[in-house]
Amino acid sequence: MSEPVRHASPARFGLTEPRSEEVLRGLGLWADRRPTDGSEPVLAALSRSPDPDLALRGLERLHTVADWDALSAALHKDVVVRGRLLAALGSSTALSDFLVVNPDRWRSLTDEVDVSLELADDDVLRTEYRAKLLLVAANDLAHVVEPDLPFVPYDTVAAQLSDLAVSALRASLKLASERVNGAADRCRLAVIAMGKCGANELNYVSDVDVVFVAEGDLGVATRLASTMMQIAGQSCFEVDAALRPEGKAGALVRTLDGHASYYKKWARTWEFQALLKARPVAGDAELGQAYLDVVRPYVWTAAERENFVEDVQAMRRRVEDHVPSGLADRELKLGRGGLRDVEFAVQLLQLVHGRSDEDLRIQATTAALAVLGQGGYVGREDAAEFGRSYRFLRTLEHRLQLQRLLRTHLFPADDDVTALRWLARSAGLAADGQKSEGQVLLAEFRKHANQVRRLHEKLFYRPLLQSVAGVPTEALRLTTKEAVARLAALGYTSPDGALRHIQALTHGMSRRARIQGALLPVLLDLFAGTPDPDGGLLAYRKVSEALAETPWYLRLLRDEGAVVERLAVLLGTSRFVPDLLVRAPEVLRLLADTEALVGGDPHSIGKPLRSAVSRYGDPARAIAAARSLRRHELLRIAAADLLGFMPLDTVCVSLSEVWGSVLRSALDAAVRASGEPLAALAVIGMGRLGGHELGYSSDADVLFVCRPFEGVSDSEAAKWASGVVENIRRLLGAPSQDPPLLVDADLRPEGRQGPLVRTLDSYRAYYRQWAELWEKQALLRARFIAGDAALGAEFEALIEPLRYPPDGLDAASVREIRRIKARVDAERLPRGADPSTHTKLGRGGLADVEWTVQLLQLQHSGAVPGLRTPSTMAAMEAAVGAGLLAAEDAAELTAAWNLATQARNALMLVRGKASDQLPTSGRDLVAVASVMGYEPGGDPGEFVEEYRRTTRRARAVAERVFYGEGL
The missing domain is CATH 3.30.460.10 (Beta Polymerase, domain 2)
Structure with missing residues (x-):
């Protein structure tokens, strides 16, 4: 027995309320600034209660209504009473209330757990039922308070x-x-x-x-x-x-x-x-x-019903869809990774396999899981892990319900420290030295929820497809039903359609069919781990049929495991990739070599493209060659991006360089085809192209400038240059199966009403007399891209004082740019768009960040050379270095800009078409979250919440910096 503590505080025993010492004195547990003799075990047990303060309040209430002398003696001498009572009082206000109303019922805490009920009348039944519930709960929780008592x-x-x-x-x-x-x-x-x-x-x-x-x-x-x-x-x-x-x-x-x-x-x-x-x-x-x-x-014949497995899966989806999106990651019972995920999966396997295996005809989920593991329907470790996660989640559910004896399945919010601590302690979780009890609980909860959600990836029985493909036709029907059920259990929403794809790929006895028969079990399992298993399998069928006569295709898949794994991720995540892959299959070889896939210096991308195009005199053929090489590079970049091998800045620079190379090659070809050139011609990149910040869905914003050769009039030069430019735009914009190549010159003087090409003198005259503030702002991103480099440099020198005004902006100009931004915010967001998740124009999105940085550039670039850059991130860094922007504010803006840019790219990769609005649910959201680095089996809502949090913080910075004083 430990020595009595000479001087102590109730806080030593986890008691935080101001009255704790007074209450302890009243209970006879405290005197002279220390526990009374023999009370240390009681106080130590109290400190281990899930909520010591709550337990102490319960004891205080019992002191006034119960035989306190007997109860106090039991607390001091009987470890069972002590453990059970303090656990119950510290876990449940409802059980505490019951004991106060029935003060002698504490004596039953010494009993063995017996749930039989005595009969008399309704009132007796009500009291006896609650008393038995108290006994079960107290026995369940006692081990938490008195570790020497048995764990139940x-x-x-x-x-x-x-x-x-x-x-x-x-x-x-x-x-x-x-x-x-x-x-x-x-x-x-x-x-x-x-x-x-x-x-x-x-x-x-x-x-x-x-x-x-x-x-x-x-x-x-x-x-x-x-x-x-x-x-x-x-x-x-x-x-x-x-x-x-x-x-x-x-x-x-x-x-x-x-x-x-x-x-x-x-x-x-x-x-x-x-x-x-x-x-x-x-x-x-x-x-x-x-x-x-x-x-x-x-x-045990229900699984033979038409659409049986689909119906079961559809019901699970309906249940999940009814969970409010804001609570989905906290819903223990119905949410993703919750109890229903386990129960539906186990029941589906029971109903499918229990037709022939009577051992599976049992009611309890955990018992059925054990049999599924023993029978090989689920891996032993998977079954054990699934059972552990299920028991963990059910235990949390029990603890939450006990608190007030109310039906609840809602896990505490991440920031509810008090509730998390109580729940962790009631579940027997302790701090680990690095994390608090609540943090340990959060980590465990997320781990188990993720494990539960991933179960569907493990349900498929691998030899199934080979068996289906190899059985005689007359025996195929039975196996088909089993295959459909298992495909559905694995996560395919249209298992009948999936089976048709499998049969098409494995039909016949050809060598190709045999290789596919060997590949498909692996691929089906891999697709099951992607956001869209059905879409992945369909895309694989299309790619395989398109490349059926490509001799190395199946050999590569058969012999290179990394290619198969990476291909499954690409096809099961992206609708952008498959069409490109059919037209640029050589990129498949790069999947086996990460270094080759990522490539070298992104600034050198254009050299081979321009070299290849230069061999063609016909501009149409030259543009076709440029398209082909662009297709290759787009697919390479997209694959490296989707697989997580290429950082965002490299993606943006690479895409910008690809576009720049296409423009350079197209310009070269068009000039060669135009006969005798009459002028020097340069292409100036604007917007994201100029800033080296292109995404997959970005058009090429450009300006065209020419300078007449000696003896050629301005009008003749402009006419010739306009013909060359129109030819470029026509050839690049021609309909194609490739992603579009749109050249947008709307940022030119006078917009669409102005001439497509101007001479340098014409630009000078326009900008001197007519340039508006928004045009100067647009010029911040201007960068020479293609054509005559000397002319490009002259153009950049011409616009230097416009975009980098030596004296900054006057107050009226600052007000004007703020007014324009406010109008953009009010008018340009599409109707029905969610401003919290619109990547371009939403709160804290790309526009907020870029306008904030551009205002700093317009105001201070005359004095700060580092601000004279078309790059948003480089300008932001310079602003921090010059003391114009706090490092913390820059960090918030950078995080939002990177996240919005990456999300915008992810939308294009997932959907295969441009979009600025994040999806709110469904497979597209799962896929976008996956592209953003979230675990496929996790909750994609976490990504949306992270996006909202990040952009909300950026919006606050933008509001303060852009609309604040001192700019």
């Missing part, structure tokens, strides 16, 4: 709660029988437990699902059943008979034949799934067994 496994607790519910049903039925005035003998009634009670895995707070079957006088049986439900509902828990045939619209009580007729003719898929849990628990046992004998054959 989840399965035991769930079985005890189920047995208690069964006792309550039987007691309620007995009381109901006494109220029907002796008429109970005119019928036979059996009560069939369903759901968690039927499976012996009930919660602390739950409806108890039942079905009634009767013979004899159905009127009496109905009165008996409804009275039983009323008694149990008023005394113990709600009894729910909605799982009966026809649901709440159907008769409360049916005969055996009535049940059989319904399940034979009318029952829907989910009703057979519900029958998995059926168990007779009260009333006529013989009739209850007869009910099971009648309905079980329907359960």
Whole structure:
């Protein structure tokens, strides 16, 4: 026994409330600034309670109503009472309330757990039920407070709660029988437990699902059943008979034949799934067994029904869709990675495989998981891991419900430190030296939720497809049903369609079919781990059919495992990649070599492209060659990006260099085809092209400038140059299967109303007299791209004082640029767009960041040379270096700009078409989140929340810096 503490504070025992010492003194546990003699074990146990302050308040309340001398003696001497009572008081205000109203019930905490109920009347039943619930809960939690007491496994607790519910049903039925005035003998009634009670895995707070079957006088049986439900509902828990045939619209009580007729003719898929849990628990046992004998054959043939597996999966999706998006990652029961993920997966496997394996015909989820693992339907470690995660989540659910004895499945919010700490302690989790109890709980919760969500990737039985492809035609039908079920279980939303793709790829006895037969089991499993398994398989079929005559294609896939794995990720994530892959299959070879896929210096991309195009005199052929090489580079960049091998800045520079190379090559070809050149011609990149910030969906914003050769008039030069430029735009913009090549010159003086090409003198005259503030702002990103380098340099020198004004902006100009930005915010966001997730024009998106930086450039670039750059990020860095922008503010703006740029790219990669609006749900959101680096099995809503948080912070900076004073 430890030495008494001479001087201490109640805080040493986890007590934080100001009155703690006063309360302890009143309880006789504290005196002279230390625990009273012999009280240290009580206080130590109190400190281990999930909430010591709550437990102490409970003791204070009991002190006023209970035999405190006896209770205090028990707390000091009886470790069982101490552990159970302090655990209950520190875990549940509802159990504390019960003990205060029934102050002698603490004495029952010494008892063995016995859930049988004494009969007398409704009030006694209510009290006895709550007392038994207290005993089960206190025994469940005691190990947390007194570690030497036995740990009670989840399965035991769930079985005890189920047995208690069964006792309550039987007691309620007995009381109901006494109220029907002796008429109970005119019928036979059996009560069939369903759901968690039927499976012996009930919660602390739950409806108890039942079905009634009767013979004899159905009127009496109905009165008996409804009275039983009323008694149990008023005394113990709600009894729910909605799982009966026809649901709440159907008769409360049916005969055996009535049940059989319904399940034979009318029952829907989910009703057979519900029958998995059926168990007779009260009333006529013989009739209850007869009910099971009648309905079980329907359960174990249900998987043969048309669309059975699809229906089960659709029901799971519907359940998940009803979870509010803001709570999806906290919903223990219905959310992604929650309890329903486990239960639906296990039940689906039971219903599919239980037709032939009777060992799977059991009710409890954890027991069924064990059998699935033993039988090889699920890997042993997968089954064990899944079982551990399920038990962990169910334990959290139990603890949450105990707190107030209310039905809840909502995990605390990340920032609710108090709730997280309480829940962690009640679940037996401790701080680990680096993380607090709450942080440990959060990490464990996320780990288990992710493990649960990934189960579908492990359900597929690998030899299945080879078996399907190899069986004789006459035997294929049975195997097809099994294949469809397993594909659906694996995560394919259209397993019939998936099977058709498989059959098309493996049809016949050719060498190609045999190789595909060997590849597909691996690919199907890999596709199951991507955001869109169905889309991935369909794309694989299209690519395989298009490359059927390419001799090295299947060999490469067969011999290079990395290629198969990476191809599955690309096809199962992106609709941008497959069409490019069919037209640039050589990029497949690069998937085997990460270094080759990433490539070297992105600034050198254009050299081979320009060299190849220079061989063609015909501009159409030259542009076709440029398109082909661009296609190759686009696919290479997209693949490296999707696979996580290429950072964002390299992606943007690479895409910009590809566009610049295409423009240079197109200009060279068009000039060669124009005959004798009449002028020097230069292409000036604007916008993202000028800033080296292009995305996959970006057009090429440009200006065209010419300078007449000696002896050529300005008008002749402009006419010739315009013809060359129009030819370039026509050839690049011609319809094609490739992503479009749109050259946009709308930023030129006078916009679409102005000439497409101007001479340098014309630009000088226009900018001197007419240039508006927004045009000067647009010129911040101007950069020579193609054509005559000397002319390009002259143009840049011409616009230097416009975009980098030596004296900055006057107050009126600052007001004007702010006014323009406000109008853009108000008018340009598309109707119906969500400003919190619109990557370009939304709050804290690209426009907010870029306008903020550009205002700093316009105001200060005359004095700060580092601001004289078309790059947003480089200008931001210079602003920080010059003290114009706080490093913390720059970090927020940079994070938002990078995230919005990456998300915008991800949208194009996933959808295959340009978009600035993040999806709110569905496979596209899963895919975008995956491209952004989130785990495929995780909750994509986390990405959306991160995006909103990041851009919200950036918006706050933009509001302060852009609209603030001192610029």
